[in-house]
Amino acid sequence: MTQQNGLRERKKQRTHETISNTAIALFFEHGYDQVSITQVADAAEVSRRTLFSYFPSKEDLVTHRLADHETESARVVRGRPSGQSPLDALREHYLDGLARRDPITGLTDLEPALMLYRLILETPSLAGGMLKFKDNGERALAEALRDTAGLPDFTARLAAAQVMAVVWTLSLANREAVVAGAGADAVYPDAVAAAEAGFAQLASGLGVVAAEHP
Structure with a gap:
């Protein structure tokens, strides 16, 4: 793996963790059904498209x-x-x-x-x-x-x-x-x-x- 590929993979992993941790924190605070995908994406500072590229469904953010x-x-x-x-x-x-x-x-x-x-x-x-x-x-x-x-x-x-x-x-x-x-x-x-x-x-x-x- 080249250094560039390694950096890319680490960035993807950080984005994955950021989205996941943000979603879980929002779900704990407000309730799963009360938080929308858009709210998670906004709080994680990513687009809905980016979020869905990591997590195909809302349930996947938890499971x-x-x-x-x-x-x-x-x-x-x-x-x-x-x-x-x-x-x-x-x-x-x-x-x-x-x-x-x-x-x-x-x-x-x-x-x-x-x-x-x-x-x-x-x-x-x-x-x-x-x-x-x-x-x-x-x-x-x-x-x-x-x-x-x-x-x-x-x-x-x-x-x-x-x-x-x-x-x-x-x-x-x-x-x-x-x-x-x-x-x-x-x-x-x-x-x-x-x-x-x-x-x-x-x-x-x-x-x-x-x-x-x-």
């Missing part, structure tokens, strides 16, 4: 902060050690995330992450936009299961749907508990127990639902 995690489960499956099952790799990765208080698990006390969660949870259009995020992650995981575990396409899709449902349910429960005021450290033991139960149910299938109960 891009989670973009690195969109295909994380697929990367875990593809990068697992030889001899380890995909489910064991995903379980270990999720438990490690809880131990590190990774914000994507919902178990964090970091105020910027909590504010972002509140914004998403309290804004229907953003919550709906997260479905696209989840669908993309599910699709990538299905491809990883098919490619690395040799599963038929439909079987891989069913497995990915179940895994992503469990992971999202666990993370949402953690997020809601912390946003409600419980500290991450206090929630941690229950979060670990819930994760172990969730992955155990994935491993055993839906026998708990199929069995008859008095």
Whole structure:
């Protein structure tokens, strides 16, 4: 990369960060639905055209902060050690995330992450936009299961749907508990127990639902 290209890339990165930080600050202060794209562009001192070249939609101004995690489960499956099952790799990765208080698990006390969660949870259009995020992650995981575990396409899709449902349910429960005021450290033991139960149910299938109960 030439020096000129390097400078160009750094400038683009600064512009990206400026637009993102400006948008998030406005959304926190005034509410997501009360702030327009034009207001974000004006505050960031860029044109609407420039803004849309970095963020194709208003929702992307928020959800891009989670973009690195969109295909994380697929990367875990593809990068697992030889001899380890995909489910064991995903379980270990999720438990490690809880131990590190990774914000994507919902178990964090970091105020910027909590504010972002509140914004998403309290804004229907953003919550709906997260479905696209989840669908993309599910699709990538299905491809990883098919490619690395040799599963038929439909079987891989069913497995990915179940895994992503469990992971999202666990993370949402953690997020809601912390946003409600419980500290991450206090929630941690229950979060670990819930994760172990969730992955155990994935491993055993839906026998708990199929069995008859008095």
